[in-house]
Amino acid sequence: MTITNKNYFEIFSLPEGFDLDLNQLTAEYKSLQAQSHPDKFSGADDATRLQALQSSSIINDAFDTLKSPLKRAAYLLTLNGIDPEENDQxxxxxxxxxxxxxxxxxxxxxxxxxxxxxxxxxxxxxxxxxxxxxxxxxxxxxxxxxxxxxxxxxxxxxxxxxxxxxxxxxxxxxxx
The missing domain is CATH 1.20.1280.20 (HscB, C-terminal domain)
Known part of the structure; x- marks a missing residue:
């Protein structure tokens, strides 16, 4: 599973926007984690295990970001060229x-x-x-x-x- 070139919305097959169906997000998260969890690849070669670990980490970060309204807002600002952490008085x-x-x-x-x-x-x-x-x-x-x-x-x-x-x-x- 190659997810490194996708934004967080694409990872979960969700439309890019502030509105999210949290049930759908959670269901997609569980499905993706079941497919890419590192334990599933314990017998695989080093490169495959590393890819699974990286994918799992990205999926976790994406889920954590999208389930939180504040983090999702910051992510959307970033995707749209606005630095959410820029302090503008x-x-x-x-x-x-x-x-x-x-x-x-x-x-x-x-x-x-x-x-x-x-x-x-x-x-x-x-x-x-x-x-x-x-x-x-x-x-x-x-x-x-x-x-x-x-x-x-x-x-x-x-x-x-x-x-x-x-x-x-x-x-x-x-x-x-």
Whole structure:
């Protein structure tokens, strides 16, 4: 199986885009892994085993990328000539910066007070904003407007980090 010249969508026989049928992705992943898993080639020559190992690794990376909305967004930006990691301060709106400050202050205060209820409400608010951003990115991607999708990706990155911080605060309070 030669997959080194294919993009991640092609590997799974999926149309290139932000919308994915995650069930189909998972089914294709399991099928491809069954065909190319290195254990299946344990008795083969070194070159064949190496090819199977490389294919399996690429399949795993592709699956990990496509199943995550944030990673899939970054991958789509890259495929369309936009560096998702390029830090362009013009893409950070004043409202996003103010939102960051507001959420971080609320999280810090709630964490200091051990207030899981407030943290839960904050988490729900951030998740709702995440869903809004995913929907906005979806609309831009469907219109092949990746220039306008870039600032949405930046916001999604911030939201992912915020959700991680919220989860850490919950764990800290619960003493995990």
């Amino acid at each position: 013009n893409h950070l709106s004043e409202s996003l910066l103010l939102q960051q400050i507001e959420w971080r202050d609320a999280l810090d205060n709630a964490t200091d007070e051990g207030d899981l209820n407030t943290i839960g409400h904050l988490k729900q608010e951030v998740i709702e904003e995440q869903q809004n951003c995913i929907s906005e990115f979806h609309d831009c991607a469907n219109a092949y407007n990746f220039v306008d999708a870039k600032p949405i990706y930046n916001k999604l990155q911030f939201i992912e980090k915020m959700l991680s911080e919220i989860n850490r605060s919950e764990e800290k309070i619960l003493d995990y």
